[in-house]
Amino acid sequence: MSEPQLKALASRDNAFVKRLHALAHSARDRRKLDETVLDGAHLVESALAAGVALRALVVSESGLLREEHRRLLAAAPAEVPRYRLGDALFAHVSPVDSPAGLLATIAMPASTPSAPGDASLIVVDGVQDPGNLGSLLRTAAAAGIRHALLGEGCAQAWSPRALRAGMGAQFVVRIEEGCELLARLESYPGLCLATALREDAHPLYELDLRGPVAWLFGAEGQGLSPALLARADGCVIIPMTAGIESLNVAAAAAVCLFEQARQLRATGTIRGVNFPS
Structure with a gap:
């Protein structure tokens, strides 16, 4: 050559x-x-x-x-x-x-509506730091998630910083930017789960995550918008050592998504809490 x-x-x-x-x-x-x-x-x-x-x-x-x-x-x-x-x-x-x-x-890749059907996906609300967004997409890709819905307030998924943090994830995950998140979730057939510190939240490791899940992740500090949080079928907490309040959004996503991936590989042996439909 x-x-x-x-x-x-x-x-x-x-x-x-x-x-x-x-x-x-x-x-x-x-x-x-x-x-x-x-x-x-x-x-x-x-x-x-x-x-x-x-x-x-x-x-x-x-x-x-x-x-x-x-x-x-x-x-x-x-x-x-x-x-x-x-x-x-x-x-x-x-x-x-x-x-x-x-x-x-x-x-710049076009942002066209995806059709995840009954597949799991991530829903990102107001994550403005491109490094965190890229890391979140990289985590999702590594855990087998192939669809991401990004709300209006999110960083640009195809910015150089987000691409660098994503390390190729943007070429694997189908990304829809500038979404009306509530509208896109209206007909979603699976569970919508939010990570949030609420009294009614369930510990992650007690949940049955083998079905389709739309994981709702919000920005550090502000968290999910009230409307999106209200859309969730349930809230999830990640058990942590006393004295540690929270994880950043990419780390929290990694724990949640890989727990779901673990359960999906466990050949149906895990039964846990089921949220009402």
């Missing part, structure tokens, strides 16, 4: 460099330009494996020394433009403080 051709760029005034900087640092520009940035070899490789079309590949001078980066530059379709930037210029366009040396741009 011949070495891919790299176009060298050296100025911050270059139109493509300006576009990259905007995509990396501005949610408004990402929406306006309908593109986002993948940072690092893992995300680029995940996108290629998922069949996502790359619009451009960008490598730094030092990044070009890494065999992994050269392999990905060669593996991408021939029609994808490839650019080489000096390390200082690459750091200028990078969305992170410690650049990995490889970037790619992709079209």
Whole structure:
């Protein structure tokens, strides 16, 4: 395989460099330009494996020394433009403080209504930190969840920070952003469970979670909106050591989702509390 051709760029005034900087640092520009940035070899490789079309590949001078980066530059379709930037210029366009040396741009995936049917899913209400959102999506993907509904107040799931925290989860989980969450849950056939510190909450490990569950997760601090909390069929608490009040949303999701995954693998041996329908 011949070495891919790299176009060298050296100025911050270059139109493509300006576009990259905007995509990396501005949610408004990402929406306006309908593109986002993948940072690092893992995300680029995940996108290629998922069949996502790359619009451009960008490598730094030092990044070009890494065999992994050269392999990905060669593996991408021939029609994808490839650019080489000096390390200082690459750091200028990078969305992170410690650049990995490889970037790619992709079209912003469309947010279309998903149809989870009777599958389990996560419902995310007001999680504004992109790192927490990405971690939550990564946890869901690892636990076998393939659908996520994100309310209006959530961070952008395809922002560079959320993508970096997700580590490829966005290419596995079907994400619907800007949802009217109550409307989307109106016909859901399974349980809607919320993690909340309430007197009527059930300890997680006493529940039968082998059926479909819509897990409702809210922002740290504020929690779920009152309307969404009222929609829940029941509330769940995670038993913890005395003196510890709560977990962050990604950690709480990990405990809940993997307890459900454990029960689903237990071949029907677990029976616990059943919420009334």
